[in-house]
Amino acid sequence: MQVAWIPTSTPLINADTRIFWQPPQGIFIPVQGGNLPAYPTPTQPSNLTINNPLQAPPIQNMNRVSQIISQNMQTIPNNNNQNSLATFQNGISIINNNQKSNDELKASIQLLIRQLESRQGEQSISAPSQALGIKRRRLYDVINVFESIGCCRKCALDSVIWIGKENIAKAFDFIAKSRKVDDLSKSISDIFPVHQCVGIQNLTTSFILLFFALRTDRLDLRFTAQFFSRNTSRYKTTLCKLYQVAYILAALDLTSKTSHVCEVVIRPDIFGVKTLDLPSNSSAVSIKSLLNGSEDELSSAITKRRNDFRSYYIARLKE
Structure with a gap:
């Protein structure tokens, strides 16, 4: 480990080492970086203290780190290195505490x-x-x-x-039948009217039923929130509640997150969800549909439901 003494006016930049400069008040400031500026080092500096390297705290989301730092920097002078460093450490602390x-x-x-x-x-x-x-x-x-x-x-x-x-599959089998999820003549909007997607209980039921209606074991919460709040201004509120629902279901080991942002995977073995794999170029009308009859009628209906489901969020992005 290398140690260097830097005056207060020197900006603390890129170092592969950790630098500990002790001002007269006795404040210790750890800094990470790379190449050090070529400043003369006193022969016997009285205010130089060497500590063992600190282990960097775990950072789960660097985008969140940057957001916290940028928000706090607006209220802290940029030319004050001590306060800037304190802001960074405070941001890391907030993230770790939330986690x-x-x-x-x-x-x-x-x-x-x-x-x-x-x-x-x-x-x-x-x-x-x-x-x-x-x-x-x-x-x-x-x-x-x-x-x-x-x-x-x-x-x-x-x-x-x-x-x-063990009662979950039975309960949702009854709910799916009462909402006519398997009726292929019903559109995705018919099955999920907006007024039935408000409140934590209705959102939970509709969220689970959406896996049944789309014959899938994974959903993007952003697309789901936009669909449930279509033609209203409740998108952010709905998204927040869906995160709560997904979190509670995960505590029950009923859902889990994936490496994709906002994607949640359900356990089909618990809920009894039947999944359907469709090619990316699925078409409502094809030679296969003429040959396979009812089997491809299901594929065509599910493809249309999935496209309609995605269209609401895509339309939001274009606004």
Whole structure:
């Protein structure tokens, strides 16, 4: 490790080493970078302190880092290196704290599920949620999602009867039939009217049913939010709630994220979703459709539904 002394007026830039300059007040400033400017080093500097290299904190999303830094930099003078560095470290701290908070919430939800699974009959949710540190508003969102997928039934404001994940497939088979998801004459907009895509419970049900209607095991939350909020101004609100729904479902091990931005994968084995792989150049009318009859009628109908579903978000991008 190399160490260099730099005056206060020198900008701290690119270094492969960590530089620790101790001003008279006794403040230590760690800096990362590459090539150091050629400044003379005092023979015996009284204000030079060498510390062990610090391990860089984990950064999950560099775009988020840049956003936080740019927002904070607007209120901090650019010529103040100490404050700029503090801003960067504060941004990293915020991201790590948010990540830790999300992980803790997911663990708390999973512990709540274990608590509910361990007992039968009506049981209170207030005491275990308080013990696990789940806020009341978040708790109601969790229970509403659980009830929407058929895992539990609310008896009162703070009590439920746990039914179990094995009831999910049966519940959605009934819902899919009642909403006529398999009726190929129905368009995607007919199956999901906008007024049935408002609120955490309706959004949860519609979100899961969308996998059935499109015969797929993965969806982009941005496309989904735009479709559910079409012809309204609720896109951002809907997207935020869909993230909450997907997060709670992930805590139940019912969905997971992929490497693609905003993409969520469902577990077909739990929900009973039948998937259909279609070629990218699927056409509503083809020689194959004339030969295969009803089989390709399904492919044509699903292709049209998928195209209509995507069209709302594409139209938004063109605005």
